[in-house]
Amino acid sequence: MTDPLIDLRNITRLYRSDEIETAALHDVSMSVKRGEFVAVMGPSGCGKSTLLNIMGTIDRPTSGAYVFHGPDGQQDLARLSEVKLAQHRARHLGFIFQSFNLVDDLTIFENIELGLLYRSHRHGSRRKAVEAAMDRVGIAHRARHYPHQLSGGQQQRAAIARAIVGEPDLILADEPTGNLDTENGAQVMDILRGLNAAGATIVMVTHSPSHADQASRRIDMLDGQLAASVEQVL
């Protein structure tokens, strides 16, 4: 738990509308080490999701550097082109959303397969990887169903399978239990903890203190800045 995976250095993200300029993130610096399970907490509008979007490279910082320590060395992601960022996401990142964001017109199997589609996987090996991911989250029996035929908990497990199917370096989870009842929420947390125990690095935004307590480190945010970072003993 000593190798750094990502370094955020003096990240600022401004949103400009016609007259108002809002700082969603203000001079944030932090790093995440390989194997860490980081929970990000804070009130609504404090910049948690913006932080996660920037880590996930689906949003760009207005200023600052975002260094990723990959197998090929260090890379400042803030300077990469759209196409390179897309490659980066396909190879190194996995996403889990509060509202699952499964594609309505694809089956569960096909949705999970999406996690491999934009990497150079052969069809046969993709199939094996998808089946393995489904087994890990326990939804193999739902492979041929469409998302709307599944319960919320099942949909989120499918979304997790999609996030992990490519064995990413970093899993980003944006309130993964936000739309779930207590029991399903607990199941999802169990899966995430299991993944972390198996070596996955996870950054999770959550509103739930009890779920945050299950992470190895907890970061509190307020008004676009880091307020506290607490190592937790599990």
Place this chain on the structure above:
Amino acid sequence: MLRSAFLAFFRSFTRHPLYALLNLLGLSFGVAVFITLSLFYRFETSYENWTPQRSHIYVIGTRVHVPGIPDDLLLLTMGSLLDEIRSAYPQIDGVRDWPFPVTMHRGAQIFSEQAESVDANFLSFFQAPVLRGSASSALSDPSQVVLSAHIARKYFGTIDVVGRPLTLGDESGLKTYTVSAVIADLPKNSDMQLDILRLLTPQHEAIMGGIWNGWGLILLKTYVKFKTPAEAAAFSAQLPAFIDRRAGATFGANVVPHKMLELPLTPLANSHLIRPKLKAAILSLGLVGIVTLALALINYVNLATARAGMRAREVAVRKTLGAPPPALRLQFLIEAVLTLLLAFLVALSMVELSLPLINAAGSLSLTLDYRADAGWLLGALGCVMLAGLVAALYPAFVLSAFKPAQVLASSRTPGGGRTAGWLRTGLAMLQFAAVVVAFILMAGFMLQIRHIETADLGFRRDHLIIVNSVTNPIVTFAQREAFYNAARALPAVRYATAADKIPGPGSGPGGFSKIFRPGQSDNMAQALSVNVSAIGPDYFELMRTRLLAGRRFDAQRGEDQDWNGPDYVKGSVVNVIVSRSAARDMGFVSPRSAIGQMATLGTAPVRIVGVVEDMRLVSPNDPIPPALYVLDSKYGYAMVRYQGVSEAAMREALGRVWRQIVPDVPFDCISVAANLDAYYRPERDRSYLFDIGTGIAALIGCLGLYGMAAFNTGRRVREIGMRKVLGASRGQLVRLLLVQFLRPVFIASLIAWPVGWIVLQRWLGQFNDAIAIPLWIFPAAAAASLLIALATVGGVAFAASSAEPGKALRHE
């Protein structure tokens, strides 16, 4: 990427059948109209392509510039023109085709046919498709005859008829020929009729006497051949000087012949569309095909962009999972290619299914032959794919440009930004403007066609029959006279008399002669020319033509002597009747003031005894020529006015009388209404095609509007829910949504009005007898399209406003 595209394409049918069908049907309809009208365009522009020599052959035409005579280009010349050309330019290769009505005698049976008297090299000149016999020797002597395959089958039951005898009758009597060759039937896209060919001999020429080599007269078709267009142009440039040398003083001492007479060369390939109005009509139908395809593609863009909004979440997810924008664009373009291919296939089956109907409605014979037309079909597919891919680029770019973080954070479906919203509204507006223009044109066409079919022509068109058989040259004067008398004796017949011009096509423009009053110039370039009609007694009573001044002909009066009669003394005064416009053009201030006045017709002195109303015997496209009538019942057609019995019964009775008097000539007659219809039919047929095209374009417009309404409403579900929570009634919501959808339709109408007016005005310009555009058709067209739009989007608006607010607010 290919797999994702296939999957998305396939799923769109299983998961969103309505959207997929709207999209596919809209495109297929558009492509089907495009293919059909392309077939039509190709058919009309491919005339005479049966001859391999098509690009080298030119038809010599005649255009005469004389006051009072229409200066239309006619693709006919005098009989001896080719001889004149050959003696001046011996190197020029040419042939003539002179159609002749003949009777075909098979045992006791007699049939009417048309035979062509042609030059000996006719078959090799055209490289005609000879099935039996040889092209080089088939017309080497006057006793040979060449038959088309269907004529051979009609009379012999086979095409193996070379060497068989065959008897034809014409005005020089019966003659037996030997069949020397059989040629293939010409396709439908040919204006030539090559059923029976025989050698053009000096005997044929002798029949015509002085008319054979009268400069400016028209008798037969003259074709010449050149290796290159440049050679043809060079020859054409020499023609004015040639006319001046050869025609000499034909048109008067002080007249330059080539100023009066032009002999333009028309490429055989263009000879079908020689009339500029016809060409414009064909072009405009081709344009309807392109516009309909454009509307369908606009529709496709609109629906695809709207649908793209609904797929925004999918795009965002794919992007988050690492899909680069180019890959997404490629995926959407592949989806577009698949949709277009399927639409093309569906369109082909639509065309297959509808061609019989279209052929029937438009009197056409369009066919789709996959083997013969493969190249053309691939071209059409290429056009559709190219246009479709250009159209698909837009949604592909809009889609791939969505920002995933924003899309995933919002519960609202992105519409592609303000630009895309405007573009969609603008395109839908354009579509609807096209629909309103189409409605205006449909209404205008319908009114004009009804007008020409019912307008007062200066005579009563019902209960009139034309007997064509009397024009057969073997019918004698005595037989004609006997037929008139026998017909008049029939109880249902009111009048029966002769006329050398009939309402509708058949008799041609007829003869023109210069006329001048004492003191006026007799120079042909200045004197008025009148259309001279030879008519029998009671003609104006038969036609029910209004007499404006003076009197009608009265056979009992000695002074109304027969122009061609035995008592006519050359140089004596002939009584004539003129039409209203002839009297006006001759300079009389009123019809009454013309009565009793003397004039010179050609060289004969005439006295005007009556003035009658103008009669429109010519096409509604052409002006009515000034007419002069002389009493002469020896030539021309027989016309019969009847009452109290059906047309069929009258024809039957006339036929019985005919067969008693002239047993060796088949009876042939047509009602005036049917003969006039030949003028109206092409216009009506084209307007049918136009109506089919525009009807489908309107349908596509509605599909587009429906798609836009469904999309916009879908995006506003949450807003509608909120409004309901705040107390809005269903009626208020329906109004709100309708106003939003109907505003573009209303603006579209305003754009469409001036466009519709200009196009309709131009179309009506081809008619000499045209309606004034009634103003009501503009608001009516707009109202019709508004109604259609209301019916289309009303359901969507009602459904959206009826949803429970709780459900709407939970909507994502």
